[in-house]
Amino acid sequence: MAQAPNSAANPASQAKHGEGAVLVTSRTISCDGGGGALGHPRxxxxxxDEGSVTCGYCGQxxxxxxxxxxxxxH
Structure with a gap:
């Protein structure tokens, strides 16, 4: 299930990994695992051009x- 676009917040915090893809509106994104201190390095x-990317740490x-x-x- 894709999440609604939200360029103001870290997309990883909008969905737990494993719940599906996160829809984003920017080609440059960051992921910290969404778990605060229990996440992973940002x-x-x-x-x-392929239109998607997978986090090497958590698989989001x-x-x-x-x-x-x-x-x-930029």
Whole structure:
């Protein structure tokens, strides 16, 4: 089950890993496991042309919303 886009918050905190993909609106995302001190080190990922990326620590999948605006090239 995909979560609603939320670019203001860390997407990993919006869904527990294992509950499905997290829909995001930015190609650059971070994941900390969503468990605070019980999570994992914050890691940053860039979603490429394939449209999704998987966290190497917890396996959470982040999917770029196809209706998301194009990144500004930062």
């Amino acid at each position: 890691t940053f990922y860039t979603i490429g 999948v982040f999917v770029l919303d196809p209706n998301a605006p194009a990144d500004g090239g």
